[in-house]
Amino acid sequence: xxxxxxxxxxxxxxxxxxxxxxxxxxxxxxxxxxxxxxxxxxxxxxxxxxxxxxxxxxxxxxxxxxxxxxxxxxxxxxxxxxxxxxxxxxxxxxxxxxxxxxxxxxxxxxxxxxxxxxxxxxxxxxxxxxxxxxxxxxxxxxxxxxxxxxxxxxxxxxxxxxxxxxxxxxxxxxxxxxxxxxxxxxxxxxxxxxxxxxxxxxxxxxxxxxxxxxxxxxxxxxxxxxxxxxxxxxxxxxxxxxxxxxxxxxxxxxxxxxxxxxxxxxxxxxxxxxxxxxxxxxxxxxxxxxxxxxxxxxxxxxxxxxxxxxxxxxxxxxxxxxxxxxxxxxxxxxxxxxxxxxxxxxxxxxxxxxxxxxxxxxxxxxxxxxxxxxxxxxxxxxxxxxxxxxxxxxxxxxxxxxxxxxxxxxxxxxxxxxxxxxxxxxxxxxxxxxxxxxxxxxxxxxxxxxxxxxxxxxxx
Amino acid sequence: xxxxxxxxxxxxxxxxxxxxxxxxxxxxxxxxxxxxxxxxxxxxxxxxxxxxxxxxxxxxxxxxxxxxxxxxxxxxxxxxxxxxxxxxxxxxxxxxxxxxxxxxxxxxxxxxxxxxxxxxxxxxxxxxxxxxxxxxxxxxxxxxxxxxxxxxxxxxxxxxxxxxxxxxxxxxxxxxxxxxxxxxxxxxxxxxxxxxxxxxxxxxxxxxxxxxxxxxxxxxxxxxxxxxxxxxxxxxxxxxxxxxxxxxxxxxxxxxxxxxxxxxxxxxxxxxxxxxxxxxxxxxxxxxxxxxxxxxxxxxxxxxxxxxxxxxxxxxxxxxxxxxxxxxxxxxxxxxxxxxxxxxxxxxxxxxxxxxxxxxxxxxxxxxxxxxxxxxxxxxxxxxxxxxxxxxxxxxxxxxxxxxxxxxxxxxxxxxxxxxxxxxxxxxxxxxxxxxxxxxxxxxxxxxxxxxxxxxxxxx
Numbered sequence: 041x042x043x044x045x046x047x048x049x050x051x052x053x054x055x056x057x058x059x060x061x062x063x064x065x066x067x068x069x070x071x072x073x074x075x076x077x078x079x080x081x082x083x084x085x086x087x088x089x090x091x092x093x094x095x096x097x098x099x100x101x102x103x104x105x106x107x108x109x110x111x112x113x114x115x116x117x118x119x120x121x122x123x124x125x126x127x128x129x130x131x132x133x134x135x136x137x138x139x140x141x142x143x144x145x146x147x148x149x150x151x152x153x154x155x156x157x158x159x160x161x162x163x164x165x166x167x168x169x170x171x172x173x174x175x176x177x178x179x180x181x182x183x184x185x186x187x188x189x190x191x192x193x194x195x196x197x198x199x200x201x202x203x204x205x206x207x208x209x210x211x212x213x214x215x216x217x218x219x220x221x222x223x224x225x226x227x228x229x230x231x232x233x234x235x236x237x238x239x240x241x242x243x244x245x246x247x248x249x250x251x252x253x254x255x256x257x258x259x260x261x262x263x264x265x266x267x268x269x270x271x272x273x274x275x276x277x278x279x280x281x282x283x284x285x286x287x288x289x290x291x292x293x294x295x296x297x298x299x300x301x302x303x304x305x306x307x308x309x310x311x312x313x314x315x316x317x318x319x320x321x322x323x324x325x326x327x328x329x330x331x332x333x334x335x336x337x338x339x340x341x342x343x344x345x346x347x348x349x350x351x352x353x354x355x356x357x358x359x360x361x362x363x364x365x366x367x368x369x370x371x372x373x374x375x376x377x378x379x380x381x382x383x384x385x386x387x388x389x390x391x392x393x394x395x396x397x398x399x400x401x402x403x404x405x406x407x408x409x410x411x412x413x414x415x416x417x418x419x420x421x422x423x424x425x426x427x428x429x430x431x432x433x434x435x436x437x438x439x440x441x442x443x444x445x446x447x448x449x450x451x452x453x454x455x456x457x458x459x460x461x462x463x464x465x466x467x468x469x470x471x472x473x474x475x476x477x478x479x480x481x482x483x484x485x486x487x488x489x490x491x492x493x494x495x496x497x498x499x500x
Numbered sequence: 501x502x503x504x505x506x507x508x509x510x511x512x513x514x515x516x517x518x519x520x521x522x523x524x525x526x527x528x529x530x531x532x533x534x535x536x537x538x539x540x541x542x543x544x545x546x547x548x549x550x551x552x553x554x555x556x557x558x559x560x561x562x563x564x565x566x567x568x569x570x571x572x573x574x575x576x577x578x579x580x581x582x583x584x585x586x587x588x589x590x591x592x593x594x595x596x597x598x599x600x601x602x603x604x605x606x607x608x609x610x611x612x613x614x615x616x617x618x619x620x621x622x623x624x625x626x627x628x629x630x631x632x633x634x635x636x637x638x639x640x641x642x643x644x645x646x647x648x649x650x651x652x653x654x655x656x657x658x659x660x661x662x663x664x665x666x667x668x669x670x671x672x673x674x675x676x677x678x679x680x681x682x683x684x685x686x687x688x689x690x691x692x693x694x695x696x697x698x699x700x701x702x703x704x705x706x707x708x709x710x711x712x713x714x715x716x717x718x719x720x721x722x723x724x725x726x727x728x729x730x731x732x733x734x735x736x737x738x739x740x741x742x743x744x745x746x747x748x749x750x751x752x753x754x755x756x757x758x759x760x761x762x763x764x765x766x767x768x769x770x771x772x773x774x775x776x777x778x779x780x781x782x783x784x785x786x787x788x789x790x791x792x793x794x795x796x797x798x799x800x801x802x803x804x805x806x807x808x809x810x811x812x813x814x815x816x817x818x819x820x821x822x823x824x825x826x827x828x829x830x831x832x833x834x835x836x837x838x839x840x841x842x843x844x845x846x847x848x849x850x851x852x853x854x855x856x857x858x859x860x861x862x863x864x865x866x867x868x869x870x871x872x873x874x875x876x877x878x879x880x881x882x883x884x885x886x887x888x889x890x891x892x893x894x895x896x897x898x899x900x901x902x903x904x905x906x907x908x909x910x911x912x913x914x915x916x917x918x919x920x921x922x923x924x925x926x927x928x929x930x931x932x933x934x935x936x937x938x939x940x941x942x943x944x945x946x947x948x949x950x951x952x953x954x955x956x957x958x959x960x
Binding site for chain 2: 061074075110120122124133157228255
């Protein structure tokens, strides 16, 4: 059987997400992000298309690098307003049976004790369909919202994150042993106290002396996603992530990143097939190539250059408002090289990009590649990406929501199925079982799984 | 028109809630607390009965006073496991149109910035049906879960809570002015930056320098509930609460409490009709008095004495495991007077209670009064409580879930309607509008409302 393509939809509890300005498109519904109906409709579309999951990004701050304040982000609705993503998962849960949810949560600003409860609650309510995208935060404005002058330095953040993971693993994997929950009405025994353990953690950043408040959820630890692109981030991902999310405009950028991730995971001693690597991709499709191209041309009319550059400024730390739209990318590279900018020249060394072109590229679904075409062309391209870069699947960004997703489900999914590279039904079980054919719990080569097994050995 | 009776159902994202042991009853479904279906079913029952809301209690710790550890709480499922209540609100939202949600959230352990976002998100998803029960935490075990040796002293907690309220009012009421959100596609203007303000707060306990991440929700500040029974707690409630929740086994206990609350609110300079005062009540009903009494007798067989006393120990700080079930209450009163214990003797000065009797009383829905009877008797009793104590309504605890609620909706609601003391349809609008016939925003005599108006004056 050919390698199966994995698919997540990529969204956020906000307007436009990575397609600033597109909320002005008459068919875009993303400005309804704060209604139950919008998310329920999206979930149903994705489940009809057998998507593995909906990956929900998040930020706890604002994009205030462009122009030095939040004004342009507000005008263009560039990820502000942005609502809490955890609260839309239950809405979508009740409307679906198999769709997974990759929830982004920034661990830097919430105590592990309450966070662990929130996650266990969601994994239970979803019957084990929860993933957690581990983020350590990257906007200084978020730190200021939490009462800090600036966010901790990048490397310190990963140190904190490492200890945070240790604490939540202990809560999820160790506090309640297998068999702790008896639910034995005849004996009047709900939980067996001898199998429920206080977690005593006295670390550098976190202290804890408590039992986990929740009984074990189907997966205990949710499926772990990570999107770290830095060296420290990649080491962190290698240690913990079961799915890794990367982004880049071309195969030239993605291929070496995938190879590096797989090497890091092997070096970390994890022997099973994970992680699955997803790359960001925007697919604009229709019944034919011509129809898709016409749609692309129409979408482009709604791009917000300043909105796209507001996001790019936040991602790179470069204030793009100080450049003219017709300035050349080369000029910025001389000022401040950043991987997200550099990727454009790596992708196509002979091309001279202007700031306008960057905005028009990134304004359509962000910094991932864009594929435009009918079912055949899109399927060819996606298969080409799998083959040439060794990725496992795609985080599909939207341009117009939910049209980008429903178009994909209608036109591309059947073609991928015809080619035998996409499932025709969901696998049974939890998200971990669906993605890896194993589980529902973390395996013994994973640090979270080791926590659980450590407890078992203690008890023996 | 006679005074209308307000009704909340009282529950918690846990098993049995205040009726420990009742999960063993063959018809009780509360052990399904961690499924979507359970909560959706409850919400539909309550909305069919035109309940104002579902009041969701919460704790972030365990009941470990009884016997000095958590063992008995685990065995009897006495509020452990306990899941996050915020995540079940979206489930119920999608299944209802009018039911309100009174969400308990402990402000001591979460930064106001992220909490404010969570609440705004919920108020938007519910179309303005959210209430927030402000709790400052009361279990030492919760503090230990959050890395503190002990919780702050009671009075300090209210000082922190006061500053916390100031910060969240600023985020909800001041950060985004009226008219800040334009959603003007033609002009490409989503938000008007001149009307979105950074909240700069540099207080004793909290620092903030950020715009609120959410656009204004229908109510901005959710309807505020408070359940403080102490002097400081009552002063806090007088300043902030629109609904106050109290509990006691008899009218003798409740009547002076209501009078005191109303006097405190007048003293705080709030002139409008709020707060609504709800008292805890357990109603066991059926088609006839005899049927209800038979049901009550049957329920009693499932009381867990140790479970009820585990909860009582947590509430009072008295380790009831050190007494025999046939010990007299008088003995405990001599050891450690606590209002929750004292209330029993205040209610009936001539009665000598045993520990067993206390357990059997509190094991049926907690420390509120119990009414058992057919529709007529229950309606008589409820009307008597309204008349004699000046309360506005009831937080109805369950014994067997959701049977206690569905019985009430089936048998008592029609009788109350027939008597003209209960609505026959929901009022339009947000929860605040439904409860008070005014709103949707906090009025100008409320400290939260003053924050909003202060901004308006600044802008004029």
